[in-house]
Amino acid sequence: MQKSLHIDPNKCTGCLQCEMACSFENHGVFNISKSRIKVFNFEHAGRKVPYTCTQCSDAWCMTACPVDAIRIDATTGAKTVHEDICVGCKVCTIACPFGTVNYVAETGKVQKCDLCGGDPACASACPTGAITYVDANWTGLDKMQQWAGKTDTQPRANA
Amino acid sequence: MAWNRKLLRVDLSKGTCTSEALNMQWAQEYLGQRGLATKYFIEEVDPKVDPLAPENKLIMATGPLTGTPASTGGRYSVITKGALTGAIACSNSGGYFGAELKFAGWDMVIFQGKSKKPVYLSIEDDKAELKDASHLWGKTVFQTEEIIKKSHQDPQIRVASIGRSGENGVMFACVVNDLHRAAGRSGVGTVMGSKNLKAVAVRGKNGGGAIRDPKAFMAATVAAKKVLADNAVTGQGLPTYGTQVLMNVINEMGALPTRNHRDVQFEDARKISGEAMHEKRPTDGKAQLVTNAACFGCTIACGRISKIDETHFSVVNKPEYWGASGGLEYEAAWALGAANGVGDLEALQYVNVLCNEDGFDPITFGATVGAAMELYDLGILTKEQIGMDAPFGSAKALVELAQMTAKGEGFGKELGLGSARLCEKYGRPELSMGVKKQEFPAYDSRGIQGMGLAYATSNRGACHLRGYTVASEVLGIPVKTDPLVTEGKADLVKAFQDATSVFDSAGVCVFTTFAWTLADLQPQLDAACEGDWTMEKLGLLGERIWNMERLFNNAAGFTAKDDDLPPRLKTEPAKTGPAKGLVNGIDKMRPEYYKARGWSAEGVPSKETLARLGL
Numbered sequence: 202m203q204k205s206l207h208i209d210p211n212k213c214t215g216c217l218q219c220e221m222a223c224s225f226e227n228h229g230v231f232n233i234s235k236s237r238i239k240v241f242n243f244e245h246a247g248r249k250v251p252y253t254c255t256q257c258s259d260a261w262c263m264t265a266c267p268v269d270a271i272r273i274d275a276t277t278g279a280k281t282v283h284e285d286i287c288v289g290c291k292v293c294t295i296a297c298p299f300g301t302v303n304y305v306a307e308t309g310k311v312q313k314c315d316l317c318g319g320d321p322a323c324a325s326a327c328p329t330g331a332i333t334y335v336d337a338n339w340t341g342l343d344k345m346q347q348w349a350g351k352t353d354t355q356p357r358a359n360a
Numbered sequence: 361m362a363w364n365r366k367l368l369r370v371d372l373s374k375g376t377c378t379s380e381a382l383n384m385q386w387a388q389e390y391l392g393q394r395g396l397a398t399k400y401f402i403e404e405v406d407p408k409v410d411p412l413a414p415e416n417k418l419i420m421a422t423g424p425l426t427g428t429p430a431s432t433g434g435r436y437s438v439i440t441k442g443a444l445t446g447a448i449a450c451s452n453s454g455g456y457f458g459a460e461l462k463f464a465g466w467d468m469v470i471f472q473g474k475s476k477k478p479v480y481l482s483i484e485d486d487k488a489e490l491k492d493a494s495h496l497w498g499k500t501v502f503q504t505e506e507i508i509k510k511s512h513q514d515p516q517i518r519v520a521s522i523g524r525s526g527e528n529g530v531m532f533a534c535v536v537n538d539l540h541r542a543a544g545r546s547g548v549g550t551v552m553g554s555k556n557l558k559a560v561a562v563r564g565k566n567g568g569g570a571i572r573d574p575k576a577f578m579a580a581t582v583a584a585k586k587v588l589a590d591n592a593v594t595g596q597g598l599p600t601y602g603t604q605v606l607m608n609v610i611n612e613m614g615a616l617p618t619r620n621h622r623d624v625q626f627e628d629a630r631k632i633s634g635e636a637m638h639e640k641r642p643t644d645g646k647a648q649l650v651t652n653a654a655c656f657g658c659t660i661a662c663g664r665i666s667k668i669d670e671t672h673f674s675v676v677n678k679p680e681y682w683g684a685s686g687g688l689e690y691e692a693a694w695a696l697g698a699a700n701g702v703g704d705l706e707a708l709q710y711v712n713v714l715c716n717e718d719g720f721d722p723i724t725f726g727a728t729v730g731a732a733m734e735l736y737d738l739g740i741l742t743k744e745q746i747g748m749d750a751p752f753g754s755a756k757a758l759v760e761l762a763q764m765t766a767k768g769e770g771f772g773k774e775l776g777l778g779s780a781r782l783c784e785k786y787g788r789p790e791l792s793m794g795v796k797k798q799e800f801p802a803y804d805s806r807g808i809q810g811m812g813l814a815y816a817t818s819n820r821g822a823c824h825l826r827g828y829t830v831a832s833e834v835l836g837i838p839v840k841t842d843p844l845v846t847e848g849k850a851d852l853v854k855a856f857q858d859a860t861s862v863f864d865s866a867g868v869c870v871f872t873t874f875a876w877t878l879a880d881l882q883p884q885l886d887a888a889c890e891g892d893w894t895m896e897k898l899g900l901l902g903e904r905i906w907n908m909e910r911l912f913n914n915a916a917g918f919t920a921k922d923d924d925l926p927p928r929l930k931t932e933p934a935k936t937g938p939a940k941g942l943v944n945g946i947d948k949m950r951p952e953y954y955k956a957r958g959w960s961a962e963g964v965p966s967k968e969t970l971a972r973l974g975l
């Protein structure tokens with residue numbers, strides 16, 4: 202079964218455990234500025250929104266890459282950057298409509314979410330369930346269930 | 361990330377920033393944050409120093425778990441000699457600033473001297489420089505943060521700053537970071553202002569330090585997070601209601617100080633409670649509470665983010681206050697509300713936002729308004745002097761006085777003194793409800809006896825965060841004790857004080873202690889830090905820190921006489937509730953406590969005690 206990261210901003214508290222987990226998984230350090238997932242804090246609305254690559258089926262970044270450095274991982278479906286091929290031209294960062302591919306000055310390459318090879322560290326680290334890793338065909342299941350629960354078809358006892 | 365092994369020394373008189381190796385032997389003896397920074401402070405500063413003189417220093421310090429995935433590992437503390445108290449001050453704050461400082465590669469920043477003109481410190485990884493802040497002087501915390509981020513073209517910078525109150529010499533100014541997280545008490549922001557230091561802006565891209573055993577550390581943090589998630593207080597109560605979960609509980613216990621401690625129960629407690637923050641308002645059909653929020657790394661998420669009713673008199677025609685902002689937390693809701701007899705939830709949140717915006721401590725501010733309202737009630741302060749009618753219960757007076765204090769205008773200047781200096785000035789020093797010139801927080805010690813001792817002996821003046829026996833006396837954590845008796849409280853207070861010293865020095869939040877004991881913290885520290893961090897070592901560490909702080913205060917001129925409560929709590933019995941008829945038994949508990957601590961009858965640590973602790 203192909204899986205997908207599923208994000209529910211309403212559950213996010215802004216603890217940044219996901220960013221820490223991402224940087225540790227991919228860079229071996231605890232440092233949120235290296236994270237591929239970012240949590241945005243809309244202060245005046247009181248909203249926190251985690252944001253990362255959605256792994257488009259027809260991925261702009263992949264199409265744009267002139268050296269074929271971004272490829273589909275056969276098992277996870279993730280669009281992964283092959284660092285040995287990437288020449289750091291940054292065309293993918295321009296092509297991506299969501300801004301989720303970014304240049305890393307220290308390595309001269311780009312980085313993006315690769316679903317950690319099928320066990321995303323951010324999802325495991327999230328204490329609130331704001332990030333989950335679920336059946337790619339059923340990312341809406343949770344919401345369906347919530348709404349289904351609100352559908353009241355029982356006759357009321359003392360209506 | 362444990363320690364970065366590096367501190368930044370900023371000489372404001374000379375305008376220099378220098379990197380120094382962290383004293384790793386001290387790190388083994390004092391851990392970090394509160395313990396380690398206080399050690400540096402005491403080694404370098406004369407205890408008799410005037411808190412507002414250039415010779416006083418101010419340290420911003422992280423702990424070894426700050427900036428790690430340990431739950432709540434985002435804390436930092438500000439250590440100095442307190443402007444309000446003249447005692448050792450250590451105010452702890454969450455948000456994201458502390459972790460960023462750690463990521464930039466520093467364990468702490470020591471500020472010394474005084475700048476000739478307003479400056480702010482800019483840190484980008486190992487690059488640190490003082491920059492002109494004349495354009496920031498006179499600006500609020502909110503404005504300062506925005507201007508700095510804009511001028512550096514970096515929205516990811518974290519800022520800790522003072523507001524106008526810290527510039528105007530309000531004695532209880534805070535250092536506020538991330539808009540609404542504050543190193544709140546004892547006037548640490550006042551000291552910062554006295555040095556012409558407006559802000560610290562940090563961006564840490566490198567990360568640094570090293571975890572001793574990353575695998576063991578991850579396992580230990582995961583296990584400890586589970587303990588928090590499974591606990592009723594940290595897993596449910598705090599995320600749902602925040603610290604405001606306590607308002608109704610403490611009121612029912614008859615331990616909610618009301619109208620400057622004249623009463624112990626507030627008839628409108630329910631209206632300003634955590635439950636009320638969830639209720640839909642009749643005016644706009646929305647609840648005040650928008651969501652909960654976490655500090656860096658925190659899996660509890662007690663923080664409150666709220667919106668004020670746009671039709672409320674305090675914010676009509678002020679759209680800048682209609683957005684979401686931090687609050688209300690329990691202590692602020694109590695101090696601004698019950699302490700003044702004000703039951704208007706919207707007014708309390710508005711004043712709370714002003715406290716964040718201009719950086720002053722809502723506990724001391726609220727309690728000082730309470731004292732002023734009593735002076736007004738007694739006819740000692742007049743309408744002319746205050747500039748308005750200020751009876752207990754007046755939300756209008758509270759709001760106006762807060763605005764005046766923020767701006768340093770009119771009677772706001774006198775409120776800026778804090779209740780001790782205010783009541784002294786008007787000839788009624790006994791009406792200031794506090795210890796060592798710092799006002800009590802939200803627990804009446806007639807109804808929770810142990811807190812009386814915790815307040816009286818707290819090294820930074822009256823405070824709930826030095827020894828929170830409420831956990832035991834009210835919530836039964838780790839064991840239930842009777843709140844109405846003094847028996848056993850000396851040992852209880854000592855145990856809480858020592859354990860808290862360890863948590864405050866580790867880089868984690870004291871709220872974890874609703875679920876964690878030292879036994880939950882120990883494996884995390886041991887895996888992160890080099891050195892053998894056994895339970896025994898941690899036990900001694902906490903006691904060592906407590907005694908070190910005590911020695912500083914004694915040398916600063918404090919004596920056993922200062923370990924006392926105002927006469928009201930010792931002579932005027934609680935009028936209602938379970939504690940009806942009771943006063944606090946501080947005079948009975950104090951000698952027991954000194955004995956338990958291994959101190960003389962004058963409150964001086966004995967030679968044997970000091971030798972045992974390696975002091």
Ligand code: SF4
Pocket residue numbers: 212213214215216217218219220240251326327328329330331332
């Ligand atoms: S770990 Fe979860 S709750 Fe925490 S910031 Fe990330 S998405 Fe939000």
Ligand code: SF4
Pocket residue numbers: 432454455653654655656658659660661662663869870871872
């Ligand atoms: S428990 Fe509350 S104050 Fe402590 S770190 Fe978590 S959100 Fe911050």
